[in-house]
Amino acid sequence: MPIEFEAPKPITNAQFVLKTVAEEMMRPKSRYFDEHEHEIPWDYIEFMHNAMKAMGGSSLAPKENGNGNDTEKEKRPPIGYQLIAAQLEALSWGDVGMYHCLPGGGLGAAAVHSAGTAEQRAKFLSRFSGDKPTFAAMCITEAGAGSDNSAIRTRAVLDEKTNEWVINGEKIFVTGGDKSFTEYEKLGRGFIVVWASIDPSAGRAGMRAFVVEGGTPGVRVVKLEHKMGIRVSDTAAISLVDARVPFENIMGSPTVEKNMSGFKKAMATFDATRPLVAATGVGVARAALEFLKEKLAESGVQIRYGLPRQKLTSIERDVIDMEIQLRSAWLMVIKATWMADNKKPNALEASMSKVKSGDVTTRITQKVVEILGPLGYSREFLAEKWFRDAKITDIYEGTGQINRLVVARQILGYSGAELR
Amino acid sequence: MYSFDPTEEQQMLMDAVKKYAENDLRPAAHEAEETSELPKKLVNKGWELGLLQASIPESYGGFGERSAVTGALAIEEMAFGDLAGTLAVMTPSLFATPILLAGSEEQKKEYLPKIVAGEWSPFTAALIEYTFDFDPNELRTTATLQGDHYILNGEKAFVPFARGAESILVYANLDGQSQAFIVGKETEGLSIGEEREKLMSLNALQMYRVKLENVKVSVANRLGGASGCDFDMLLASMRIANAATAVGVANAAFEYSMNYAKEREAFGVKIAQKQAIAFMLAEMRTEIEAMRLLTWSAAWKLDQGREDAANEAYLASTGAADMAMMVTDRAVQILGGHGYIRDHPVEMWMRNGRGFAMFTGLAII
Ligand SMILES: Cc1cc2nc3c(=O)[nH]c(=O)nc-3n(C[C@H](O)[C@H](O)[C@H](O)COP(=O)(O)OP(=O)(O)OC[C@H]3O[C@@H](n4cnc5c(N)ncnc54)[C@H](O)[C@@H]3O)c2cc1C
Ligand SMILES: Cc1cc2nc3c(=O)[nH]c(=O)nc-3n(C[C@H](O)[C@H](O)[C@H](O)COP(=O)(O)OP(=O)(O)OC[C@H]3O[C@@H](n4cnc5c(N)ncnc54)[C@H](O)[C@@H]3O)c2cc1C
Numbered sequence: 001m002p003i004e005f006e007a008p009k010p011i012t013n014a015q016f017v018l019k020t021v022a023e024e025m026m027r028p029k030s031r032y033f034d035e036h037e038h039e040i041p042w043d044y045i046e047f048m049h050n051a052m053k054a055m056g057g058s059s060l061a062p063k064e065n066g067n068g069n070d071t072e073k074e075k076r077p078p079i080g081y082q083l084i085a086a087q088l089e090a091l092s093w094g095d096v097g098m099y100h101c102l103p104g105g106g107l108g109a110a111a112v113h114s115a116g117t118a119e120q121r122a123k124f125l126s127r128f129s130g131d132k133p134t135f136a137a138m139c140i141t142e143a144g145a146g147s148d149n150s151a152i153r154t155r156a157v158l159d160e161k162t163n164e165w166v167i168n169g170e171k172i173f174v175t176g177g178d179k180s181f182t183e184y185e186k187l188g189r190g191f192i193v194v195w196a197s198i199d200p201s202a203g204r205a206g207m208r209a210f211v212v213e214g215g216t217p218g219v220r221v222v223k224l225e226h227k228m229g230i231r232v233s234d235t236a237a238i239s240l241v242d243a244r245v246p247f248e249n250i251m252g253s254p255t256v257e258k259n260m261s262g263f264k265k266a267m268a269t270f271d272a273t274r275p276l277v278a279a280t281g282v283g284v285a286r287a288a289l290e291f292l293k294e295k296l297a298e299s300g301v302q303i304r305y306g307l308p309r310q311k312l313t314s315i316e317r318d319v320i321d322m323e324i325q326l327r328s329a330w331l332m333v334i335k336a337t338w339m340a341d342n343k344k345p346n347a348l349e350a351s352m353s354k355v356k357s358g359d360v361t362t363r364i365t366q367k368v369v370e371i372l373g374p375l376g377y378s379r380e381f382l383a384e385k386w387f388r389d390a391k392i393t394d395i396y397e398g399t400g401q402i403n404r405l406v407v408a409r410q411i412l413g414y415s416g417a418e419l420r
Numbered sequence: 421m422y423s424f425d426p427t428e429e430q431q432m433l434m435d436a437v438k439k440y441a442e443n444d445l446r447p448a449a450h451e452a453e454e455t456s457e458l459p460k461k462l463v464n465k466g467w468e469l470g471l472l473q474a475s476i477p478e479s480y481g482g483f484g485e486r487s488a489v490t491g492a493l494a495i496e497e498m499a500f501g502d503l504a505g506t507l508a509v510m511t512p513s514l515f516a517t518p519i520l521l522a523g524s525e526e527q528k529k530e531y532l533p534k535i536v537a538g539e540w541s542p543f544t545a546a547l548i549e550y551t552f553d554f555d556p557n558e559l560r561t562t563a564t565l566q567g568d569h570y571i572l573n574g575e576k577a578f579v580p581f582a583r584g585a586e587s588i589l590v591y592a593n594l595d596g597q598s599q600a601f602i603v604g605k606e607t608e609g610l611s612i613g614e615e616r617e618k619l620m621s622l623n624a625l626q627m628y629r630v631k632l633e634n635v636k637v638s639v640a641n642r643l644g645g646a647s648g649c650d651f652d653m654l655l656a657s658m659r660i661a662n663a664a665t666a667v668g669v670a671n672a673a674f675e676y677s678m679n680y681a682k683e684r685e686a687f688g689v690k691i692a693q694k695q696a697i698a699f700m701l702a703e704m705r706t707e708i709e710a711m712r713l714l715t716w717s718a719a720w721k722l723d724q725g726r727e728d729a730a731n732e733a734y735l736a737s738t739g740a741a742d743m744a745m746m747v748t749d750r751a752v753q754i755l756g757g758h759g760y761i762r763d764h765p766v767e768m769w770m771r772n773g774r775g776f777a778m779f780t781g782l783a784i785i
Contacts (some may be wrong), residue, residue: 001423002430005720008421051633082422306734309777310553324739327732328710331717334422335709352706401699408698411705412682419693 002079008079010387011086018087021051022094027382030095033232034385038224041101041232042180042186049103049133081337082271085279089330092283094141096389099280100233104128106137106176107273108193111209117253126210128186134188137180139171140195147402149195150204154240156196157246158254165210165245168198170237172234175396177236178224180316183215194240198256205260211249216231218243229388239300274350274397275336278357281393284328285357288386289322292368295375315371322364329353329360351398353408358394358403365390425714430490436469437494441501446672446765449502450634451457452624458508459550466498472606475513475785476520481533481591484518488657488719492664500670503772504624506665511580515543515589517784518600519659521651526640527602545589545600546576546630547658547781556591556598556655556780561632563592563601564771570642571596572601572609572635578619579699580782582612582628588642590632591651591781598651600643619772654784655690656722656730659737660737661783663715666740666776667708672752673769674704680764681754697754704747711740719785741776748773 007015022388024404025044033041056205091099100106127134145151154169171177178189192212199206212219223237247254293303296315301320304312312320332353339346365387369376376383394400409419426434444465452458471494476482498506516535519527535543549560561574572592581586588603588610603610613629643649678701681692691697718736721729748770752759759766 001421001425002427003493003716003720004421004423004424005717006421006724065737077423079422080421087652130598274671285513303762306557308553308555309738311555320738321742324714324735324742325710327717327735331713332706335424335713335756338422338424349709352702352709355702355706356710401695404699404702407705408692408695411678411701412692412698414693414698419695419698 007086008082010079014083014087017055017089018090018094021048022090026091026094026098030382030385031379033095033097034229037226037231038234039232040184040234041098045101045103045133046186052104053124053129070266078341079338081275081340082334082367083335085276085333088276089279089283089286089333092280093287094361095232096284096392097230097232097281099283100175100230101179103133103135103187105134105136106268107138107212108176108191110273111138111193111269112136112211112251114272115209116177117311120211120251127190128189131241132188135176135180135190137174137176137190137192139174139177139192141173142170143172147399149384150207152195152197152207153198154194154196154211156198156208156245156250158198159244162244163247165247165250167194167210167212167243168195169194169243169374172237173225173396174236174238175233177238178221178234181212181214181219181236181238182221192219192238193251196401198250198254202256205360206256208254209251210241210245211251212240212245216243218227222271226347227366228391229385230392268347270398271345271347271350272340274354274403275333275340275346277393277397278329278336278353279333281361281390282326282333282391284386284390285322285326285329285361288317288365288368288383288390289326291381291383291386292371293319295372318367322367325360326364329356348407348410351403351410354398355400355407358400361390361393373388422625424713426493430493432660433469433471433474433490434493434497437471438500440466440469441498441506445498445501446702448455449505449624449765449768450762452502452504453621454623454624454762458480458505458624459624463508463669464540465562466505467512469509471495471510472513472516473500473536474541475517476532476536480520480528481518481536484519484663486785487491488660488722489716491657492606492660492715492719495661495783495785496664496668496671496715499665500672502624502664503669503769504622506668507580507622507625509540510541510661510783512540512579513784514545514782515587518545518589518643518654518752520650521657522600522644522654524640524645527643527645531602542585543587543589544581544585545577545735545781545784546579546582547591548578550629552607554778556658558596559591559593561590561592563594563599563637565594565662567623568639570601570637570639572603572637574632576630576632578627578782579612579630580625580627582630583626588630590630590635592632594648597648598655599648600651600654601635601637602641602643603632603635607635607637609633619775621768621775629707652730653722655780656718656733658780658784659733660722661785662776662780663711663733663736663740664780664785665783666737666744666773667712667715668706669769669772669776670708670740670744670747672709673748673766674701674708674741675756676749676764676766677701677704677759680758684755691754700750700754704750707743708747711736715741737780746774750759 225235336349336353474484475486617627714736718732751766
């Protein structure tokens with residue numbers, strides 16, 4: 001295929017449908033849930049669950065060929081991750097916090113998809129197309145281990161008598177942790193993917209991910225965070241005290257190898273998910289920029305594209321710069337997901353897309369609030385909310401700095417020891 | 421579908437151009453800049469790669485078909501070698517490509533076979549004017565219809581190879597619209613500055629001021645004939661060329677400073693091992709990628725005849741100019757004091773880098 005920028009039909013279709021969803025189901029509730037932190041948006045969750053079932057989709061992990069029930073699928077290259085990126089961008093344009101309340105596995109399912117065996121995928125991922133909306137979450141971060149996730153202290157020890165893993169530790173900042181773990185009447189049974197060490201002396205090589213079923217005894221949601229933005233998305237602290245997990249719920253080898261292949265495989269999840277998080281940032285930024293342009297148009301301010309910089313007003317310069325950044329950030333997301341779909345190694349492009357999106361979404365939302373003055377700062381409009389929501393893009397799924405490190409190591413050919 | 425792979429043919433062309441850029445243009449760049457001379461042989465060799473020839477159909481003496489994407493890919497690779505050399509090699513396109521895209525049948529027949537046959541020959545175009553807020557859509561050089569002629573008046577700046585050019589495509593304001601006119605070298609009222617333009621960079625590229633005093637141009641010599649041309653589309657092609665060359669120069673500066681940082685030691689480690697340097701490099705690489713993709717997208721839209729192509733070309737050109745300034749500045753910074761010394765090419769790239777904000781009109785693809 002030559003260089004081409006024609007959005008494939010499934011993507012334009014999804015964008016069309018999700019724009020309506022965003023306008024009808026998300027935007028009208030954005031402010032309410034921002035002001036009622038920790039309330040669960042049940043109507044939206046149920047609506048989305050049914051809608052996704054009707055459309056034949058259920059989780060963040062792409063279908064094997066990414067083309068759904070399309071009969072022409074054999075003829076087409078896969079577009080699974082590209083389609084998800086477009087969906088997340090469109091939903092995040094609606095409300096990025098509510099996007100996180102999308103049932104269907106999120107990062108937890110993505111981890112099982114990329115690091116699990118075929119049996120594990122079958123066992124854990126089928127639940128998302130069940131009758132009730134179902135969630136899954138990813139638990140890596142601990143109070144003492146954020147960017148440096150090799151510092152995690154959660155331990156998993158095999159109890160040979162019962163052939164179960166016994167897990168102890170405290171996880172924080174688990175997105176969707178409550179909906180994934182706590183047993184709600186309206187939800188199917190979810191799971192959390194918990195990172196723990198099976199051999200602390202082995203460092204990273206000893207780290208494994210475990211699927212911990214919702215409601216497992218010994219596991220408790222101990223806190224829901226109060227946040228600057230994306231308030232409708234629950235961010236949970238979860239404690240595990242002698243939590244017992246079946247042997248087969250470990251992802252990767254149950255013994256420690258020297259080559260760290262298990263760890264590397266798990267980290268490879270990020271190559272798939274970083275561009276998706278980048279896509280959510282692009283969605284928020286687009287919402288803010290479009291809103292700004294609407295308000296400017298209402299006030300009779302036109303943007304005169306095509307003029308040399310010297311002739312532009314300050315507002316025109318800003319808007320044009322924002323468009324350049326937004327558009328190019330989106331193209332980087334598309335390229336990184338296109339590489340993932342085509343099984344091209346994309347660690348560099350995935351992290352670059354996240355660096356770019358983290359920069360662009362924070363800068364655009366900050367600029368929009370500035371330009372809108374009192375309208376931007378007022379809670380009557382959503383611009384100030386998008387400003388608060390956007391900031392998280394540069395923090396989770398690898399901070400801006402961590403992604404710069406990944407990019408730098410890739411281009412310089414350095415190991416983690418050479419550039420830390 | 422989205423796709424980011426050049427075709428096999430494009431890849432072959434890019435490889436050939438890259439070889440020329442690395443083995444010929446780059447080694448000659450320093451001396452060319454210092455002496456303000458580009459060896460004719462060097463330019464001819466670049467010409468023989470056939471970038472222009474490959475964009476012109478057989479019926480007009482070429483051997484291919486014009487594609488803005490292919491053009492952008494190739495010219496980025498060439499600018500990676502040296503910008504002044506690239507602009508020199510591509511100068512005949514300034515005249516030929518608008519004729520190909522917007523010329524009348526007679527104009528195509530008259531000029532294209534002549535230009536693409538044989539050696540590089542000086543045909544050029546004059547767009548830029550000497551005002552601080554130069555705007556290609558509001559030219560001060562005017563064209564007025566008088567009977568069956570247009571009368572051109574005004575002054576053009578930075579016209580590559582104007583001295584010795586067979587014909588110059590002059591852009592002028594006709595009733596508020598930018599249009600182009602073919603002006604032969606012997607035309608009365610056309611005068612070309614004696615002295616070369618002196619700029620902050622591009623010393624190696626001969627450029628001249630061009631004056632037009634009541635220059636008479638027949639209607640047949642208006643680009644596109646009596647009905648004129650779609651200037652927006654031509655401007656978009658120039659902006660994409662500007663963006664692509666900006667990406668090429670930025671990439672040169674990035675690569676050079678990265679390699680330097682991997683060798684240079686300070687405080688017991690390679691400076692690339694310091695985050696202050698490594699993060700700059702990561703951002704440089706990221707921003708180059710961002711603007712490369714935006715340039716490709718604009719080029720693709722232009723090839724497809726999309727309505728928003730002109731706007732995307734504007735965004736790409738504006739964004740790539742900013743990016744090139746940022747990246748080349750950092751490249752000098754990474755080399756420290758040595759970056760400031762002309763023995764290393766980064767300071768020249770930084771001087772190039774500032775230019776992309778106003779180079780539109782010096783290249784077209
Ligand atoms: C709302 C929200 C949702 C989240 N969801 C999840 C989730 O679902 N699952 C999960 O496991 N985690 C989640 N996280 C955690 C998130 O991934 C971490 O916050 C993030 O990785 C940063 O870790 P930290 O907060 O401990 O910061 P730290 O690691 O302490 O970083 C502090 C600062 O130091 C910088 N820094 C760190 N190391 C380096 C270095 N080597 N070089 C240069 N600078 C460095 C960082 O960039 C940052 O600026 C979430 C966080 C939030 C806020
Ligand atoms: C025009 C000119 C005049 C000068 N005049 C004098 C003079 O009169 N007397 C004199 O003694 N010297 C003079 N200098 C030298 C000048 O002070 C040095 O060039 C300067 O100190 C930088 O050193 P360097 O060039 O070796 O760069 P390097 O030290 O090699 O630095 C290269 C890059 O690495 C960065 N870097 C280095 N160490 C670190 C670190 N630990 N962490 C992060 N980044 C780092 C630098 O900031 C720079 O970006 C002059 C230089 C010039 C260009």
